[in-house]
Amino acid sequence: MAVGIGSEPLELVDAVCCNCGETDASVPIAVGEDFEYRTSPDTFVMYRCERCEVIFLDPRPARGELGRIYGPDYHAYGFDEGNYGLSFRVRAWLETKRIMAWCGDLASNARIIDIGAGDGFHLKLLKQAGKPTWRLEAVEPDAKAATAAAAAGLTVHRGFVEDLELEPEGYDFAIMIMTIEHVDDPVDVLRRARALLRPGGRLGIVTDNTAAPDASFGRSRHWGGYHFPRHFYLFNRRALAELASLAGFEVDRMGTMMSPVNWTYTVHNALDDWGAPRWVVNRFTLESAPALAIFSLVDLLARLLGRGALLRTVLRRPLDRS
């Protein structure tokens, strides 16, 4: 094997269920590899905590390996119209509707922070569709993504939210879209987010839904939501509600939303794993509008049954507690 990205094993560290802090009740449910980017030759196990219903990666890459597992071509850093065309425009339209449903009623002086903002995709949508007086800030550890967000005129705090010194109780709304599943310690990150919110402030979370049909479909290996080895913690409604409670939040609302992405990558991963020709595998990526369209329809059905591919929740920092 050639020397370079992907040829050396990652440094791995042990993990526990984020909700109960233990591995006592965990059972292995999936074995997989980095099907999408092949950043290392390692193989990984996802465990399900039978007590908390959290699914977690153990062992997982050490923090020092983040630069390798989020390589320069990682999709969250370059999701733009130029690369993704129609898919980008449809997603931007949908996401604008969704994020405005969260933030639309905020006052004109509201301060909004996106934790794990990537290249600032959602904040840019808010900038276009929201009130011009809103103050929009991004938290992002990756240099390239942070630079892209800053270039779009956003205020960027570069680093991990748990390491940054941000104004306590300074924000009205925090956003964590496709972020919580990537972090080392979700309870700690949510507690940090809570401390940033003024009492009564809200936190919007979107994350992969382990109770969705696509998760069942690829359960033992290929599910796109595993995203080996970048998703450390995955949730269903119950597990996410328990996490929120541990971090001192109340659940304002919780539901699911339609997304074709995990379906698409579940098929992609299976085909890749079984050695299908490259041109077939490549029909199932974020750049493939037909696959995204078909799986959007499939997942719309799942969504109507309350089992869409993503969990979408709004948590509230209680007014009456410090």
Added chain:
Amino acid sequence: MTKNRLPVAILGAGFAGLVAADELTKRGIPVEVYEASPVIGGLARTFRDDEGFSLDFGAHFITNRLAAAIGVGDRCKTVRYYGESVWFEDSNSSYPFGLLRKPRLVLSAVAARTKRSREAVTVADLFRQRYGLALSTEVAEPLIEAWSGLPATRLAAAVAAKLSTSIPKTIWLRAAAFATGRAVAIGYCHEQPENANVWHVYPEEGVSMLVNHLASRVESTIRLRTPVEGIVVDGGAVRAVVVNGEERPVAAAISTAPVNVLPKIIRGTDDLAHLASFRYRPMVFVNLRLEGRNLLPDVMTWTPGPETPFYRLTEAPISMPWLAPEGKTIITADIGCEVGDEIWSADDGDLATMCLQALEPIVPNIAGRYLGSKILRTPIAYPVFDIEYEAERRTFAKGTGIAGLLSVGRNGEFDHLLMEDLYWRTLIRVRRLASQLV
């Protein structure tokens, strides 16, 4: 020093002992691993020679799930094919479906299925109910007898508890193996569900890589050449171990030793005295280095007939080509024996000659391919499920009955456990112990 600060003593630096040490260390519980021999690994050892042959102590079954759980998936290779067959009446039948070609066996099996079955006490009862008289007496019973060294009528039915996978599931997993080009594991893990995405893998460096990796994580806790001379029990609980004549207080003890050793080293109670009668079957593994590849009908070939001294043949390089130099192979013949009998004491050369002669009908002209041999002997290859102590065995399977004393691992559980089961079972038991210590 509080009780929680006392170490847990682990007897044996084999696979199970090291898994236990690693798990406790992760939880911040101090451990001391005592290994009587000068090397780690126990039965999970690899012998390599200068010509490029790699030999493990018997066949090991490792899955991609186990390798990933230990964190060594990148150092294991996928096994593309695994299959078993039965050499029976001078011809080969693939297992299990090939045996269906023989009408006599099928008729007897169907007849057995139509009868109402009572609870099987011995494995002979069980096999006759499950497979019918012909298949049982001609194939299944001779194999289990050679394996155990007792007549099937004196072996408990429990010995065969893990030998059965449902037919629809076998067909599905075989189809998955065929479609994916991977040796999907069928019947090699009972603790976790089998599925099309769990398949056999094998370390490039042999099975010892697994234990070396685990040992590297707990290196400072391992004491080689340090047998535990005693486990001190007081008030129904483990209090100390005796090492080099000195009593060392411990929070608990985890033994991987053969269970019949426990009564000899436990002090302060006779509760486990009955374990002294539990026996293990000694085995001689005759490893023949040979010119050529794919010499046997399948990776594992069972030989129930009375004409062969061995009951099982394995050509591991069919599944793991990297275990032998190109164009060469190793066939391992398993021979059950008793310590000190004529097989156990036979000269290495004589054993090789005997096996080559018996192999001639299966591999014609095998003598012309012969390059050399390595003989491995172990007095404790498999537990003997003698009905004489079956009630005690069942009780022991639930626990030792002594607080703070676990008996884990292939020898310690007195069960025929494969690698992945060994791993999950050891973890579950050790985690339970850890929760009691905190």
